[in-house]
Amino acid sequence: MPRPRAFDEESVLDNAMNIFWRKGFETTSVQDLVEETGLNRASMYSSFGDKKALFLRVLEHYSAKISTKRFEKLRETADGREAIVATFKDTTLQCCNDGRFKGCLMVNSGMELAPHDPDIAAISHRAFRRVEDMFANALRRGVDAGTISGDKNIRALARFLAASFQGVQLMARRGSDPETLQDYTETILAALD
Amino acid sequence: MPRPRAFDEESVLDNAMNIFWRKGFETTSVQDLVEETGLNRASMYSSFGDKKALFLRVLEHYSAKISTKRFEKLRETADGREAIVATFKDTTLQCCNDGRFKGCLMVNSGMELAPHDPDIAAISHRAFRRVEDMFANALRRGVDAGTISGDKNIRALARFLAASFQGVQLMARRGSDPETLQDYTETILAALD
DNA sequence: CATACTCTGGAACGGATGTTCTATAATACA
DNA sequence: TGTATTATAGAACATCCGTTCCAGAGTATG
Numbered sequence: 001m002p003r004p005r006a007f008d009e010e011s012v013l014d015n016a017m018n019i020f021w022r023k024g025f026e027t028t029s030v031q032d033l034v035e036e037t038g039l040n041r042a043s044m045y046s047s048f049g050d051k052k053a054l055f056l057r058v059l060e061h062y063s064a065k066i067s068t069k070r071f072e073k074l075r076e077t078a079d080g081r082e083a084i085v086a087t088f089k090d091t092t093l094q095c096c097n098d099g100r101f102k103g104c105l106m107v108n109s110g111m112e113l114a115p116h117d118p119d120i121a122a123i124s125h126r127a128f129r130r131v132e133d134m135f136a137n138a139l140r141r142g143v144d145a146g147t148i149s150g151d152k153n154i155r156a157l158a159r160f161l162a163a164s165f166q167g168v169q170l171m172a173r174r175g176s177d178p179e180t181l182q183d184y185t186e187t188i189l190a191a192l193d
Numbered sequence: 194m195p196r197p198r199a200f201d202e203e204s205v206l207d208n209a210m211n212i213f214w215r216k217g218f219e220t221t222s223v224q225d226l227v228e229e230t231g232l233n234r235a236s237m238y239s240s241f242g243d244k245k246a247l248f249l250r251v252l253e254h255y256s257a258k259i260s261t262k263r264f265e266k267l268r269e270t271a272d273g274r275e276a277i278v279a280t281f282k283d284t285t286l287q288c289c290n291d292g293r294f295k296g297c298l299m300v301n302s303g304m305e306l307a308p309h310d311p312d313i314a315a316i317s318h319r320a321f322r323r324v325e326d327m328f329a330n331a332l333r334r335g336v337d338a339g340t341i342s343g344d345k346n347i348r349a350l351a352r353f354l355a356a357s358f359q360g361v362q363l364m365a366r367r368g369s370d371p372e373t374l375q376d377y378t379e380t381i382l383a384a385l386d
Numbered sequence: 387c388a389t390a391c392t393c394t395g396g397a398a399c400g401g402a403t404g405t406t407c408t409a410t411a412a413t414a415c416a
Numbered sequence: 417t418g419t420a421t422t423a424t425a426g427a428a429c430a431t432c433c434g435t436t437c438c439a440g441a442g443t444a445t446g
Contacts, residue, residue, distance in 0.1 A: 005392090005393070006393070006394075006442095007393095022308065023309070024219075024305060026217075026219045026220050027219050027309075029432080029433065029434085030433075030434055030435080031432085031433085031434095039394095040393085040394050040395060040396085041394095041395085041396085041434095041435085041436090042393080042394065042395075042396090042436085042437085042438095043393065043394065043395095045434095045435070045436080046392090046393080047393095050434075050435075051434065051435090100308070101307065101308035102308070103304070107363070108304060110366075110367040111296070111301060111304050111305075111363060111366055111367065112217060112304075112305065114294065114366065114367045114368050115215070115293070115294035115295070115366060115368065116216070116220075121367070121368050124367055124368075125367070125368065125369075128367070128369070128373075132373075153376075155376065156376035156377075156379065156380055157380060159373050159376040159377050159380070160376065160377050160380035160381065163360050163361075163363075163364055163369075163373075163377045164357065164360060166360060166363060166364070167356050167357060167359065167360035167363065168356075170300070170304060170356075170359060170360065170363050171356055171359070173303075173304055173307065173308060174303040174304065174307045174314070174317055174318070174321070175307050175308065175314050175317075175318065176318075176321070180325075180352050180356075183346075183348065183349035183352040183353065184349075184352050184353050184356045186349065187349055187350060187352070187353035187384060188353065190384065191380060191383065191384065198422090198423065199412095199423070199424075200423095222402075222403065222404080223403075223404055223405080224402080224403085224404095233423085233424055233425060233426085234404095234405085234406095234424095234425085234426080235406085235407085235423080235424065235425075235426085236423065236424065236425090238404095238405070238406080239422090239423080239424095240423095243404075243405075244404065244405090
Protein backbone atom coordinates (compact mmCIF):
# COMPACT_ATOMS: atom_id res chain seq x y z
CA MET A 1 0.00 0.00 0.00
CA PRO A 2 2.56 2.58 1.02
CA ARG A 3 4.41 4.85 -1.27
CA PRO A 4 7.78 3.22 -1.99
CA ARG A 5 11.01 4.87 -0.92
CA ALA A 6 12.66 7.00 -3.49
CA PHE A 7 16.17 6.42 -2.11
CA ASP A 8 18.60 3.57 -1.81
CA GLU A 9 19.64 3.07 1.80
CA GLU A 10 23.07 1.73 0.84
CA SER A 11 23.99 4.79 -1.18
CA VAL A 12 22.62 7.13 1.46
CA LEU A 13 24.87 5.44 4.02
CA ASP A 14 27.78 5.69 1.60
CA ASN A 15 27.31 9.42 1.19
CA ALA A 16 26.70 10.08 4.88
CA MET A 17 29.81 8.05 5.68
CA ASN A 18 31.92 10.16 3.40
CA ILE A 19 30.95 13.45 5.02
CA PHE A 20 31.36 12.13 8.55
CA TRP A 21 34.68 10.67 7.51
CA ARG A 22 35.93 13.94 6.12
CA LYS A 23 34.48 16.36 8.66
CA GLY A 24 33.93 14.40 11.85
CA PHE A 25 30.69 14.05 13.78
CA GLU A 26 30.25 17.43 15.40
CA THR A 27 31.32 19.49 12.41
CA THR A 28 28.97 17.68 10.06
CA SER A 29 25.58 19.39 10.17
CA VAL A 30 22.25 17.84 9.32
CA GLN A 31 22.15 20.35 6.49
CA ASP A 32 25.39 18.87 5.14
CA LEU A 33 23.87 15.41 5.33
CA VAL A 34 20.71 16.49 3.55
CA GLU A 35 22.68 18.11 0.75
CA GLU A 36 25.19 15.30 0.32
CA THR A 37 22.75 12.41 0.51
CA GLY A 38 20.01 14.11 -1.49
CA LEU A 39 17.67 12.73 1.14
CA ASN A 40 14.98 14.92 2.63
CA ARG A 41 15.22 16.00 6.27
CA ALA A 42 11.98 14.33 7.23
CA SER A 43 12.92 11.11 5.46
CA MET A 44 16.25 11.13 7.24
CA TYR A 45 14.64 11.43 10.62
CA SER A 46 11.88 8.91 9.94
CA SER A 47 14.25 6.33 8.44
CA PHE A 48 17.30 6.67 10.67
CA GLY A 49 16.21 8.50 13.81
CA ASP A 50 18.36 11.41 14.87
CA LYS A 51 21.84 12.47 13.85
CA LYS A 52 23.62 10.22 16.30
CA ALA A 53 21.56 7.16 15.35
CA LEU A 54 22.48 7.76 11.73
CA PHE A 55 26.11 8.07 12.75
CA LEU A 56 25.98 4.73 14.53
CA ARG A 57 24.52 3.15 11.39
CA VAL A 58 27.34 4.76 9.41
CA LEU A 59 29.92 3.26 11.75
CA GLU A 60 28.42 -0.21 11.20
CA HIS A 61 28.40 0.45 7.48
CA TYR A 62 32.04 1.50 7.64
CA SER A 63 33.02 -1.63 9.52
CA ALA A 64 31.19 -3.87 7.12
CA LYS A 65 32.29 -2.22 3.92
CA ILE A 66 35.57 -0.35 4.37
CA SER A 67 37.17 -1.99 7.35
CA THR A 68 36.37 -5.51 6.25
CA LYS A 69 37.96 -4.85 2.90
CA ARG A 70 40.98 -3.12 4.40
CA PHE A 71 41.76 -6.24 6.44
CA GLU A 72 40.92 -8.75 3.74
CA LYS A 73 44.49 -9.74 3.05
CA LEU A 74 45.31 -9.79 6.75
CA ARG A 75 42.67 -12.45 7.28
CA GLU A 76 43.08 -14.42 4.10
CA THR A 77 46.69 -14.45 2.99
CA ALA A 78 48.01 -17.85 3.96
CA ASP A 79 51.43 -16.77 5.18
CA GLY A 80 50.88 -14.57 8.22
CA ARG A 81 53.96 -12.49 7.76
CA GLU A 82 53.12 -11.70 4.17
CA ALA A 83 49.56 -10.88 5.28
CA ILE A 84 50.80 -8.31 7.79
CA VAL A 85 53.34 -6.72 5.48
CA ALA A 86 50.81 -6.44 2.65
CA THR A 87 48.19 -4.90 4.96
CA PHE A 88 50.54 -2.17 6.11
CA LYS A 89 51.96 -1.45 2.68
CA ASP A 90 48.55 -1.29 1.02
CA THR A 91 47.14 1.07 3.61
CA THR A 92 50.20 3.30 3.65
CA LEU A 93 50.12 3.58 -0.11
CA GLN A 94 46.40 4.25 -0.08
CA CYS A 95 46.82 6.98 2.55
CA CYS A 96 49.51 8.69 0.47
CA ASN A 97 47.43 8.64 -2.69
CA ASP A 98 44.23 9.69 -0.98
CA GLY A 99 45.31 13.30 -0.57
CA ARG A 100 42.17 14.15 1.33
CA PHE A 101 43.49 13.29 4.77
CA LYS A 102 40.55 11.20 5.78
CA GLY A 103 42.43 8.63 7.80
CA CYS A 104 40.20 5.97 9.38
CA LEU A 105 36.66 6.82 10.40
CA MET A 106 36.83 4.53 13.41
CA VAL A 107 40.06 6.06 14.69
CA ASN A 108 38.85 9.59 14.04
CA SER A 109 35.57 8.97 15.80
CA GLY A 110 37.26 7.36 18.79
CA MET A 111 39.53 10.36 19.17
CA GLU A 112 36.71 12.85 18.80
CA LEU A 113 33.99 11.20 20.82
CA ALA A 114 35.22 8.35 23.01
CA PRO A 115 36.19 10.58 25.96
CA HIS A 116 32.64 11.93 26.21
CA ASP A 117 30.47 9.23 24.70
CA PRO A 118 30.43 5.76 26.25
CA ASP A 119 28.65 4.24 23.23
CA ILE A 120 31.38 5.34 20.87
CA ALA A 121 34.04 4.38 23.39
CA ALA A 122 32.66 0.85 23.50
CA ILE A 123 32.38 0.56 19.71
CA SER A 124 35.87 1.94 19.28
CA HIS A 125 37.23 -0.43 21.89
CA ARG A 126 35.60 -3.46 20.26
CA ALA A 127 36.89 -2.42 16.85
CA PHE A 128 40.43 -2.20 18.19
CA ARG A 129 40.10 -5.57 19.80
CA ARG A 130 38.92 -7.10 16.53
CA VAL A 131 41.92 -5.72 14.70
CA GLU A 132 44.24 -6.87 17.46
CA ASP A 133 42.81 -10.38 17.15
CA MET A 134 43.24 -10.40 13.40
CA PHE A 135 46.89 -9.47 13.80
CA ALA A 136 47.30 -12.14 16.47
CA ASN A 137 45.87 -14.76 14.13
CA ALA A 138 48.15 -13.68 11.33
CA LEU A 139 51.13 -13.80 13.68
CA ARG A 140 50.25 -17.37 14.68
CA ARG A 141 49.97 -18.33 11.03
CA GLY A 142 53.40 -16.78 10.50
CA VAL A 143 54.89 -18.72 13.38
CA ASP A 144 53.36 -21.93 12.02
CA ALA A 145 54.73 -21.20 8.57
CA GLY A 146 58.13 -20.44 10.03
CA THR A 147 58.26 -16.88 8.66
CA ILE A 148 57.97 -15.42 12.15
CA SER A 149 60.14 -16.42 15.07
CA GLY A 150 58.48 -18.66 17.65
CA ASP A 151 59.77 -16.82 20.69
CA LYS A 152 57.69 -13.70 20.16
CA ASN A 153 55.03 -12.54 22.59
CA ILE A 154 52.12 -12.84 20.19
CA ARG A 155 49.62 -10.79 22.18
CA ALA A 156 52.01 -7.91 22.82
CA LEU A 157 53.13 -7.87 19.21
CA ALA A 158 49.54 -7.96 17.96
CA ARG A 159 48.70 -5.00 20.18
CA PHE A 160 51.71 -3.15 18.88
CA LEU A 161 50.71 -3.80 15.28
CA ALA A 162 47.09 -2.81 15.84
CA ALA A 163 48.10 0.40 17.62
CA SER A 164 50.70 1.19 15.00
CA PHE A 165 48.14 0.64 12.28
CA GLN A 166 46.04 3.32 13.92
CA GLY A 167 49.16 5.43 14.14
CA VAL A 168 49.63 5.24 10.40
CA GLN A 169 46.11 6.52 9.87
CA LEU A 170 46.60 9.25 12.42
CA MET A 171 49.66 10.44 10.52
CA ALA A 172 47.74 10.26 7.25
CA ARG A 173 44.90 12.38 8.57
CA ARG A 174 47.32 14.94 9.88
CA GLY A 175 48.72 15.19 6.37
CA SER A 176 52.10 13.63 6.97
CA ASP A 177 54.54 13.55 4.06
CA PRO A 178 55.00 10.20 2.32
CA GLU A 179 58.65 9.72 3.26
CA THR A 180 57.87 10.04 6.95
CA LEU A 181 55.00 7.62 6.60
CA GLN A 182 57.18 5.16 4.74
CA ASP A 183 59.99 5.36 7.31
CA TYR A 184 57.39 4.80 9.97
CA THR A 185 55.82 1.80 8.29
CA GLU A 186 59.14 0.13 7.55
CA THR A 187 60.27 0.44 11.14
CA ILE A 188 56.96 -0.96 12.37
CA LEU A 189 57.42 -4.00 10.14
CA ALA A 190 60.96 -4.50 11.42
CA ALA A 191 59.32 -5.64 14.67
CA LEU A 192 58.48 -8.86 12.84
CA ASP A 193 62.17 -9.82 12.57
CA MET B 194 45.76 55.93 32.77
CA PRO B 195 43.69 52.92 31.81
CA ARG B 196 41.79 50.67 34.10
CA PRO B 197 44.03 47.70 34.89
CA ARG B 198 43.10 44.17 33.87
CA ALA B 199 41.36 42.13 36.50
CA PHE B 200 42.61 38.81 35.13
CA ASP B 201 45.89 37.00 34.80
CA GLU B 202 46.57 36.08 31.20
CA GLU B 203 48.57 33.01 32.15
CA SER B 204 45.77 31.49 34.20
CA VAL B 205 43.18 32.35 31.55
CA LEU B 206 45.28 30.47 29.00
CA ASP B 207 45.63 27.57 31.43
CA ASN B 208 41.89 27.28 31.85
CA ALA B 209 41.12 27.74 28.17
CA MET B 210 43.72 25.12 27.36
CA ASN B 211 42.08 22.61 29.65
CA ILE B 212 38.65 22.90 28.04
CA PHE B 213 40.01 22.75 24.51
CA TRP B 214 42.11 19.79 25.54
CA ARG B 215 39.17 17.91 26.97
CA LYS B 216 36.50 18.84 24.43
CA GLY B 217 38.29 19.77 21.23
CA PHE B 218 37.99 23.00 19.28
CA GLU B 219 34.56 22.75 17.69
CA THR B 220 32.77 21.31 20.67
CA THR B 221 34.08 23.98 23.02
CA SER B 222 31.73 26.96 22.91
CA VAL B 223 32.58 30.54 23.74
CA GLN B 224 30.12 30.15 26.60
CA ASP B 225 32.22 27.27 27.95
CA LEU B 226 35.31 29.45 27.72
CA VAL B 227 33.63 32.35 29.51
CA GLU B 228 32.45 30.10 32.33
CA GLU B 229 35.70 28.20 32.76
CA THR B 230 38.04 31.18 32.54
CA GLY B 231 35.82 33.54 34.53
CA LEU B 232 36.70 36.09 31.89
CA ASN B 233 34.00 38.27 30.41
CA ARG B 234 32.99 37.83 26.78
CA ALA B 235 33.96 41.33 25.77
CA SER B 236 37.30 41.04 27.55
CA MET B 237 37.94 37.78 25.78
CA TYR B 238 37.31 39.28 22.40
CA SER B 239 39.23 42.48 23.07
CA SER B 240 42.23 40.68 24.56
CA PHE B 241 42.52 37.62 22.33
CA GLY B 242 40.48 38.31 19.21
CA ASP B 243 38.05 35.60 18.18
CA LYS B 244 37.74 31.98 19.20
CA LYS B 245 40.29 30.69 16.74
CA ALA B 246 42.86 33.34 17.68
CA LEU B 247 42.49 32.32 21.31
CA PHE B 248 42.90 28.71 20.28
CA LEU B 249 46.14 29.51 18.48
CA ARG B 250 47.41 31.26 21.63
CA VAL B 251 46.41 28.18 23.60
CA LEU B 252 48.40 25.95 21.26
CA GLU B 253 51.49 28.11 21.80
CA HIS B 254 50.86 28.01 25.52
CA TYR B 255 50.56 24.24 25.37
CA SER B 256 53.82 23.89 23.47
CA ALA B 257 55.67 26.13 25.86
CA LYS B 258 54.27 24.73 29.07
CA ILE B 259 53.10 21.14 28.64
CA SER B 260 55.00 19.88 25.65
CA THR B 261 58.31 21.38 26.73
CA LYS B 262 57.99 19.68 30.10
CA ARG B 263 56.89 16.39 28.58
CA PHE B 264 60.08 16.24 26.55
CA GLU B 265 62.39 17.56 29.23
CA LYS B 266 64.08 14.24 29.91
CA LEU B 267 64.27 13.47 26.21
CA ARG B 268 66.34 16.59 25.66
CA GLU B 269 68.36 16.57 28.85
CA THR B 270 69.11 13.05 29.96
CA ALA B 271 72.71 12.42 28.99
CA ASP B 272 72.36 8.87 27.75
CA GLY B 273 70.07 8.97 24.71
CA ARG B 274 68.65 5.52 25.17
CA GLU B 275 67.72 6.18 28.76
CA ALA B 276 66.20 9.51 27.68
CA ILE B 277 63.93 7.80 25.16
CA VAL B 278 62.89 4.98 27.47
CA ALA B 279 62.10 7.39 30.31
CA THR B 280 60.08 9.66 28.02
CA PHE B 281 57.87 6.80 26.86
CA LYS B 282 57.46 5.27 30.29
CA ASP B 283 56.61 8.57 31.95
CA THR B 284 54.02 9.48 29.37
CA THR B 285 52.48 6.02 29.33
CA LEU B 286 52.17 6.04 33.09
CA GLN B 287 50.78 9.56 33.06
CA CYS B 288 48.19 8.61 30.45
CA CYS B 289 47.06 5.63 32.51
CA ASN B 290 46.69 7.65 35.67
CA ASP B 291 45.01 10.59 33.99
CA GLY B 292 41.70 8.80 33.58
CA ARG B 293 40.23 11.72 31.69
CA PHE B 294 41.34 10.62 28.27
CA LYS B 295 42.77 13.92 27.26
CA GLY B 296 45.67 12.59 25.22
CA CYS B 297 47.82 15.31 23.65
CA LEU B 298 46.26 18.62 22.62
CA MET B 299 48.54 18.90 19.60
CA VAL B 300 47.68 15.43 18.33
CA ASN B 301 43.97 15.91 19.00
CA SER B 302 43.93 19.26 17.23
CA GLY B 303 45.83 17.91 14.25
CA MET B 304 43.34 15.09 13.87
CA GLU B 305 40.34 17.35 14.26
CA LEU B 306 41.40 20.35 12.23
CA ALA B 307 44.44 19.72 10.03
CA PRO B 308 42.46 18.33 7.08
CA HIS B 309 40.41 21.54 6.85
CA ASP B 310 42.61 24.20 8.36
CA PRO B 311 46.01 24.93 6.78
CA ASP B 312 47.13 26.99 9.81
CA ILE B 313 46.62 24.09 12.15
CA ALA B 314 48.08 21.67 9.63
CA ALA B 315 51.27 23.74 9.52
CA ILE B 316 51.50 24.07 13.30
CA SER B 317 50.86 20.37 13.73
CA HIS B 318 53.45 19.51 11.12
CA ARG B 319 56.10 21.72 12.73
CA ALA B 320 55.35 20.24 16.14
CA PHE B 321 55.84 16.74 14.80
CA ARG B 322 59.07 17.73 13.18
CA ARG B 323 60.36 19.18 16.45
CA VAL B 324 59.60 15.97 18.28
CA GLU B 325 61.17 13.94 15.51
CA ASP B 326 64.34 16.04 15.81
CA MET B 327 64.45 15.62 19.58
CA PHE B 328 64.27 11.87 19.17
CA ALA B 329 66.96 12.00 16.49
CA ASN B 330 69.25 13.93 18.83
CA ALA B 331 68.65 11.47 21.62
CA LEU B 332 69.36 8.57 19.26
CA ARG B 333 72.68 10.13 18.24
CA ARG B 334 73.58 10.59 21.89
CA GLY B 335 72.75 6.94 22.44
CA VAL B 336 74.94 5.87 19.56
CA ASP B 337 77.79 8.00 20.92
CA ALA B 338 77.32 6.52 24.36
CA GLY B 339 77.27 3.03 22.89
CA THR B 340 73.81 2.18 24.25
CA ILE B 341 72.32 2.20 20.78
CA SER B 342 73.73 0.25 17.85
CA GLY B 343 75.59 2.34 15.29
CA ASP B 344 74.05 0.70 12.24
CA LYS B 345 70.55 2.12 12.76
CA ASN B 346 68.88 4.50 10.34
CA ILE B 347 68.61 7.42 12.76
CA ARG B 348 66.11 9.45 10.76
CA ALA B 349 63.76 6.54 10.13
CA LEU B 350 63.96 5.42 13.74
CA ALA B 351 63.30 8.96 15.00
CA ARG B 352 60.25 9.19 12.79
CA PHE B 353 59.04 5.87 14.08
CA LEU B 354 59.49 6.98 17.68
CA ALA B 355 57.79 10.33 17.13
CA ALA B 356 54.86 8.70 15.36
CA SER B 357 54.61 5.97 17.97
CA PHE B 358 54.64 8.59 20.69
CA GLN B 359 51.59 10.12 19.07
CA GLY B 360 50.15 6.64 18.84
CA VAL B 361 50.43 6.22 22.59
CA GLN B 362 48.48 9.38 23.13
CA LEU B 363 45.90 8.38 20.57
CA MET B 364 45.35 5.15 22.47
CA ALA B 365 45.15 7.04 25.74
CA ARG B 366 42.50 9.41 24.44
CA ARG B 367 40.47 6.52 23.13
CA GLY B 368 40.52 5.08 26.64
CA SER B 369 42.73 2.07 26.02
CA ASP B 370 43.30 -0.28 28.91
CA PRO B 371 46.68 -0.08 30.66
CA GLU B 372 47.90 -3.55 29.71
CA THR B 373 47.40 -2.85 26.02
CA LEU B 374 49.20 0.47 26.38
CA GLN B 375 52.04 -1.18 28.22
CA ASP B 376 52.41 -3.97 25.66
CA TYR B 377 52.42 -1.31 22.99
CA THR B 378 55.07 0.83 24.68
CA GLU B 379 57.37 -2.09 25.40
CA THR B 380 57.27 -3.23 21.82
CA ILE B 381 57.98 0.27 20.59
CA LEU B 382 61.05 0.44 22.80
CA ALA B 383 62.25 -2.92 21.51
CA ALA B 384 63.02 -1.10 18.29
CA LEU B 385 66.02 0.38 20.10
CA ASP B 386 67.69 -3.04 20.36
C1' DC C 387 -11.71 4.21 -8.90
C1' DA C 388 -11.37 4.98 -3.93
C1' DT C 389 -9.02 4.17 0.18
C1' DA C 390 -5.12 3.50 3.26
C1' DC C 391 -0.70 4.27 4.01
C1' DT C 392 4.01 6.02 3.73
C1' DC C 393 7.14 9.04 1.71
C1' DT C 394 8.51 13.77 0.38
C1' DG C 395 9.23 18.87 0.22
C1' DG C 396 9.73 22.75 2.77
C1' DA C 397 8.45 25.73 6.32
C1' DA C 398 8.80 26.36 11.24
C1' DC C 399 10.52 25.50 16.00
C1' DG C 400 13.18 26.74 20.18
C1' DG C 401 17.65 27.02 21.54
C1' DA C 402 22.67 27.57 20.98
C1' DT C 403 26.26 29.47 18.27
C1' DG C 404 30.10 33.18 17.56
C1' DT C 405 30.32 38.01 17.65
C1' DT C 406 29.35 42.99 18.60
C1' DC C 407 27.41 46.91 21.08
C1' DT C 408 26.34 49.96 24.80
C1' DA C 409 26.67 51.59 29.23
C1' DT C 410 29.21 51.60 33.39
C1' DA C 411 33.35 50.96 36.44
C1' DA C 412 38.04 51.85 37.55
C1' DT C 413 42.42 53.66 37.34
C1' DA C 414 46.75 56.98 35.98
C1' DC C 415 48.03 61.20 34.78
C1' DA C 416 47.06 66.48 33.96
C1' DT D 417 40.05 66.80 41.06
C1' DG D 418 38.81 66.18 36.41
C1' DT D 419 39.74 63.88 32.25
C1' DA D 420 41.35 60.35 29.21
C1' DT D 421 41.59 55.63 28.57
C1' DT D 422 40.70 50.95 29.03
C1' DA D 423 38.28 46.95 31.35
C1' DT D 424 34.03 45.08 32.55
C1' DA D 425 29.20 43.40 32.72
C1' DG D 426 25.53 41.92 30.22
C1' DA D 427 22.16 42.68 26.76
C1' DA D 428 21.54 42.16 21.86
C1' DC D 429 22.69 40.46 17.14
C1' DA D 430 22.16 37.56 13.12
C1' DT D 431 22.90 32.94 11.97
C1' DC D 432 23.00 28.22 12.33
C1' DC D 433 21.98 24.08 14.97
C1' DG D 434 19.12 19.62 15.49
C1' DT D 435 14.49 18.50 15.36
C1' DT D 436 9.43 18.54 14.41
C1' DC D 437 5.34 19.51 11.93
C1' DC D 438 2.18 19.80 8.18
C1' DA D 439 0.36 19.69 3.69
C1' DG D 440 0.66 17.19 -0.41
C1' DA D 441 2.49 13.43 -3.51
C1' DG D 442 2.52 8.66 -4.88
C1' DT D 443 1.37 3.73 -5.00
C1' DA D 444 -0.48 -1.04 -3.61
C1' DT D 445 -4.57 -3.00 -2.29
C1' DG D 446 -10.00 -3.06 -1.67
